[in-house]
Amino acid sequence: MADPTVEDLQALSERPSAPVRTETSRAARPHIVGPDIPQSPFPIFLAGAVQKGFGRGGKDLGVPTANLPDESITPMTHVCQPGVYFGYAQVAGLPGEEAKVHPMVMSLGWNPFYKNERLTAEIHIMSDFKADFYQHDMKTLVLGYIRPELDYISREALIEDIQTDKRVALNSLARPGYEKFAEDAHFDL
Ligand SMILES: Cc1cc2nc3c(=O)[nH]c(=O)nc-3n(C[C@H](O)[C@H](O)[C@H](O)COP(=O)(O)O)c2cc1C
Known part of the structure; x- marks a missing residue:
């Protein structure tokens, strides 16, 4: 059976607890994920x-x-x-380089390490931003899945996994079937 979607889990009175990341499973993480071109349900456009x-x-x-x-x-x-996903994102109303389409990693879920009660879709855009951009319009194309949400024994272990997610996202996007989405018509080019 397919893994339950976020909506399936929202309908439950109690969500199953997330597995804890072990050292062994971290060491075995792949450096690139997904097929050579995005496959259904990707790309997913969100704004x-x-x-x-x-x-x-x-x-x-x-x-x-x-x-x-x-x-x-x-x-x-x-x-x-x-889980954790990758793709591209663009923020409107910023100067110069900041206005471009950048690679992103996204965490969709309840952040088991912080035990959030509220579902969030958080996007980390891989670029240097000088100021924050709350309330700016953001467009994003989600192109693939990296891994499930996990719980961690320490903040350092979570940080290490997020750093790996960023490398996995960049490797996965550096394929012609993915790179072309940086110039997709959904973005302002
Ligand atoms: C790429 C990425 C992967 C993440 N993976 C997890 C995870 O597996 N488990 C988890 O509890 N939180 C994960 N987080 C979420 C962080 O816990 C979250 O960004 C943090 O709670 C900060 O949220 P806030 O800025 O709303 O306070 C991830 C975040 C990012 C950007």
């Missing part, structure tokens, strides 16, 4: 005004994230399981 998160991403983890509004993520929640 909305950037929301404030709980504020831990930048301060606590060194990985600032921009949250998508709840109503904008339904195209993803009814076909995808919670």
Whole structure:
């Protein structure tokens, strides 16, 4: 049977607890994921005004994230399981390089390490941004799945996995079947 989608899990009175990442499973992580071209349900296009998160991403983890509004993520929640995804994102109304389409990693779910009660779709855009961009419009194309949401024995272990996610995303996007989506008509080019 297919893994339960985010919507399937939302309908449960109690969600199953996430597995804890072990050293052995971390060491065995692949460096590239998915087929050579995105396959259904990808690409998934999402857009909305950037929301404030709980504020831990930048301060606590060194990985600032921009949250998508709840109503904008339904195209993803009814076909995808919670987890970490990769693709491209673009933020409107920023100067120069910052306005371009950049690689991104996304965490969709309840962040088991922080035991969030609220479902979030958090996007870390891989570029240097000088200022925050709350309320700016953000467009994103989700192109593939990296891994499930996990629980961790320490903040350091979570940070290490997020750093690996970023490398996996860049490797996975550096294939012609994915690179071309940086110039997709959904973005402002
Ligand atoms: C690429 C990526 C992967 C993540 N993976 C997990 C995970 O497996 N488990 C988890 O509990 N949180 C995960 N997180 C979420 C972080 O816990 C989250 O960004 C943090 O709670 C900061 O949120 P805040 O800025 O809203 O406070 C991930 C975040 C990113 C960007």
